[in-house]
Amino acid sequence: MENDMSRKSALVTGAAGFIGHHLVKYLVRKGYDVRGADIKPPAFEASPASDFAICDLRDFDNCRAVTADVEEIYHLAADMGGIGYISGSHATIAINNTLINAHMIQAAKKNNAKRFLFSSSACIYPLYLQTKPDVTPLREEDAWPAQPEEGYGLEKLFMEKLCQYFHEDYGMETRSVRFHNVYGPLGTYDGGREKAPAAICRKIALAQDGDTIEIWGDGQQTRSFMYVDDCVEGIFRIMQSDHAAPLNLGTDELVTVDQLVDTVAAIAGKRVGKAHDVSKPQGVRGRNSDNTRLREVLGWEPTMMVRDGLVPTYAWIEAQVRAEAPMPHAIAAE
Ligand code: NAD
Ligand code: GDD
Structure with a gap:
């Protein structure tokens, strides 16, 4: 990381991934000093992050190292994919994401990070509300009583709760953002994880x-499908807001x-x-996605x-x- 006190600093985890890579580019354009972290380098083009840590975030010591000296943490690293992948790998996904998420938020607290944004998912919503093609758009409060997607969705829902508890008990500024199916250039398009x-x-x-x-x-x-530029714009706006409770981020x-x-x-x-x-x-x-609350909080919603x-x-x-x-x-x- 450069040591320029006039620039805001951010960590993006999952920075080699689809949304993380676009987010790094967005934050660099905004003038941020950005550290990226991922278990692998970006697949398609180099990251413009000033510092890029290749490390396994299931390991607490790595989480502790990458969360040092950053103001804003955009936590996107996850074992994830489209429905073919997430419905066939419950144990692997649940254990990997449990380790990554618990270690990341604990490390952020130990390093006194000011803001911590968690990339949650529409997969946390109850299956019993999503049984018809002409589905009623999902509101944030519909998450409970819960019946999330097995493995991936259940783990995301638990991490939302960890964010809530760290906010309530420790005063950490946490954000939980429920992305609805994101697409765009530089995303996974083959290999089994594609959406x-x-x-x-x-x-x-x-x-x-x-x-x-x-x-x-x-x-x-x-x-509903959200273009990646809308996604990173929404991530940034939600981070800067004062809304700690989970929010949808998608189109309707x-x-x-x-x-x-x-x-x-x-x-x-x-x-x-x-x-x-x-x-x-x-x-x-x-x-x-029901975007009523997103509009109330941000005065903005994805438009593409x-x-x-x-x-x-x-x-x-x-x-x-x-x-x-x-x-x-x-x-x-x-
Ligand atoms: P992606 O798979 O392209 O990016 C995730 C990144 O996390 C990858 O680069 C991967 O290498 C990294 N990662 C995985 N395990 C790691 C580990 N142990 N240590 C370090 N890095 C690790 O996925 P994406 O589409 O960019 O998704 C980003 C975030 O948004 C994820 O948390 C995902 O669950 C969430 N999300 C995405 C969508 C979508 O439609 N793309 C929808 C809902 C939620
Ligand atoms: N992946 C895929 N590949 N899906 C296909 C295909 C194909 O070739 N053809 C049709 N589909 C259908 C799937 O059967 C599914 O009904 C729908 O397209 C959407 O599939 P995905 O895009 O793979 O996943 P999803 O929308 O069910 O869930 C995704 O979005 C969530 C957030 O909204 C996943 O990426 C989750 O990980 C994510 O959290």
Whole structure:
């Protein structure tokens, strides 16, 4: 870390990840002195953080080291992925995230951090409220009585409580932000952890005009999707607010998975058939964000429509896929 007392300092954990990397860029643009921490370096481009610690945040000593001498902690590191990953790895995810989160907030307290923001998830909301595609948007107070997603969602809900307790008992300025499905360039688009927007962009990028692609479920399940620029803007605004209780951060534009596919296909200029596979993981039937409280607290909410945010997202994923594809002459030579 540079030792310039006139600049605010921040730690971003999960700084090599999708949202963390965008957040580091945002904070650097704001003039922050940023330390990044992650178990690996960024996959697609170098981090502009002035200091980047490659370390395992399940280990308390590492958490203690990276939380030293920073004013604001944006804690995004987590073992996470789309519904295919989180529904198949309950034990691994629960143990990894329990260790990371408990050690991070304890280390932040020991180092007297002023502000601590935790990246929670819409997966904390009760499954019993998300059984229909035309779901009623989820309000913050709907979280209890609880029935979160197994593993990942339950652990996030417990960490929200730890943030509440550290705020009440120790006066730490904590924030818990419930992200709703985030997409954009520089996100995971293959390998098994990808979420629906990136997976569909990849499948369409790989398809020829007229091909049929596999879609998980019957395509009628619904979600709201938030563009990553809105996500980092919201994270920063919530950190600067005085609102310690959990807040939704998402859009309230409800779309079906089939509409998502049709939108990407139109952007790509390809006709694609859909082969629905109901044996694949589907998660909840419908999920949307109620932004009433977010608007009250911030006077702001995410605005990017899916049809607009998917344009740069598809362009980036299509470029990655094209760069990976073997050259036609290389295939011919084998
Ligand atoms: P991501 O997987 O791209 O980033 C998470 C980062 O955490 C990765 O770079 C990973 O290497 C790092 N990490 C994992 N285990 C670690 C460890 N033991 N030590 C150090 N670093 C470790 O995910 P993302 O989409 O950028 O998500 C960021 C945060 O937002 C996560 O907490 C996630 O649960 C939460 N969230 C994301 C979404 C979404 O749609 N992307 C939705 C809800 C919540
Ligand atoms: N991943 C994926 N891949 N999903 C697909 C695909 C595909 O090829 N085709 C259709 N889907 C459908 C899934 O079946 C699911 O019904 C829907 O698209 C959304 O899937 P995801 O984007 O993988 O996950 P999610 O919305 O259920 O949960 C995600 O968002 C949460 C926050 O809102 C996950 O990333 C969670 O980790 C996150 O917390």
